[in-house]
Amino acid sequence: MxxxxxxxxxxxxxxxxxxxxxxxxxxxxxxxxxxxxxxxxxxxxxxxxxxxxxxxxxxxxxxxxxxxxxxxxxxxxxxxxxxxxxxxxxxxxxxxSPNFSVGVNALFWLTRKAAEMLGDGFDLEITEIHHRLKKDAPSGTAKKLAEILCEVRQLDYGKNVRHGREGLIGERPANEIGVHSIRGGDVVGDHTVTFSGAGERLELSHKAASRxxxxxxxxxxxxxxxxxxxxxxxxxxxxxx
Incomplete structure (x- = not known):
C-alpha cells in the first residue's frame, strides 16, 4: 500500500x-x-x-x-x-474519525450502550485531558462522545452541551451534558464519560499511553x-x- x-x-x-x-x-x-x-x-x-x-x-x-x-x-x-x-x-x-484507536472506538460503542441502558435518570459528563501543545478544545473524541449521548437522549448539541462551568450557575439542568478540557504536560489523551445517578456512578474511561x-x-x-x-x-x- x-x-x-x-x-x-x-x-x-x-x-x-x-x-x-x-x-x-x-x-x-x-x-x-x-x-x-x-x-x-x-x-x-x-x-x-x-x-x-x-x-x-x-x-x-x-x-x-x-x-x-x-x-x-x-x-x-x-x-x-x-x-x-x-x-x-x-x-x-x-x-x-476523531480517533483511530481501537480502544477509543470501543469506548464510543460502550458509551452508546450505557446511555441506552441507563436512560434519562443519570447526569452525563465528559472529561478529556491532553498535552499542553494541543490546539483545539474540546478534543474531537470528546465531541464525538457528546454527539453519541445527544443522539441517544435525543438532545440538541448546540443547546444541551455545556463547556465548563463558572459562577453562580444554579441547579444542573436534567438534559445538560457537561464537557471539560484539561491541558498539561505530555498527556497523549485521556477520556472519561461519567454517568451519575441516585446513589451510584458509572465511569467509562480510556487512557492512551502512546500515539x-x-x-x-x-x-x-x-x-x-x-x-x-x-x-x-x-x-x-x-x-x-
Whole structure:
C-alpha cells in the first residue's frame, strides 16, 4: 500500500511514518500545510491526513480530482470545512474519525450502550485531558462522545452541551451534558464519560499511553478504505462495530 501523508512533521505524522516502516507500508511523500498536494497525489493509493483543518478544501479538491480515497484524522473542522469533506465523500470513499484507536472506538460503542441502558435518570459528563501543545478544545473524541449521548437522549448539541462551568450557575439542568478540557504536560489523551445517578456512578474511561495505537488504527483504516465505494465512513465501520 502506498500512502501520501499530510501533516508529516506533526506528532501523529511522525508516529504514522514510524508505524508504516514496521508494517512495510510505503510513504510516497510526507507533506505539510502549504505544500502542493496535487503534485504528489498520483503516486499513492490512499491519502492519510493529520495536518490542519485549513487544509480540508485543498485536500478535497486534490482527492476528488485524482479519485483517491482519504483517511482524515484532523480535528477542529469548521462547518464549512466539514461540508467540504462531506462533498468529497460523494465522489470517493473517506474515513473521517476523531480517533483511530481501537480502544477509543470501543469506548464510543460502550458509551452508546450505557446511555441506552441507563436512560434519562443519570447526569452525563465528559472529561478529556491532553498535552499542553494541543490546539483545539474540546478534543474531537470528546465531541464525538457528546454527539453519541445527544443522539441517544435525543438532545440538541448546540443547546444541551455545556463547556465548563463558572459562577453562580444554579441547579444542573436534567438534559445538560457537561464537557471539560484539561491541558498539561505530555498527556497523549485521556477520556472519561461519567454517568451519575441516585446513589451510584458509572465511569467509562480510556487512557492512551502512546500515539502508536492511533497510527496503527489509521493504517488499518487506509487498508480498509481502498476499493470501497464512495461514502463517508467512520472507524466504527472499519472495525465492524
Amino acid at each position: 502506498r500512502v501520501l501523508l499530510l501533516g508529516a512533521k506533526g506528532r501523529m505524522g511522525q508516529a504514522i511514518a514510524a508505524a508504516a516502516a514496521k508494517a512495510e507500508v510505503e510513504i510516497t511523500a510526507g507533506l505539510d500545510l502549504g505544500d502542493d498536494i496535487a503534485k504528489q497525489i498520483q503516486d499513492c493509493d490512499v491519502v492519510i491526513d493529520f495536518s490542519h483543518p485549513n487544509a480540508s478544501s485543498e485536500l478535497s479538491r486534490a482527492c476528488g480530482k485524482a479519485k483517491k480515497p482519504a483517511v482524515i484524522g484532523t480535528t477542529g473542522h469548521s462547518e464549512e470545512e466539514r461540508a467540504a469533506i462531506e462533498d468529497l465523500a460523494r465522489s470517493v470513499p473517506v474515513v473521517l 502508536e495505537t492511533f497510527a496503527l488504527g489509521a493504517l488499518r483504516a487506509a487498508r480498509w478504505i481502498v476499493g470501497k465505494p464512495p461514502g463517508l465512513y467512520s472507524m466504527e465501520d472499519v472495525l465492524g462495530l
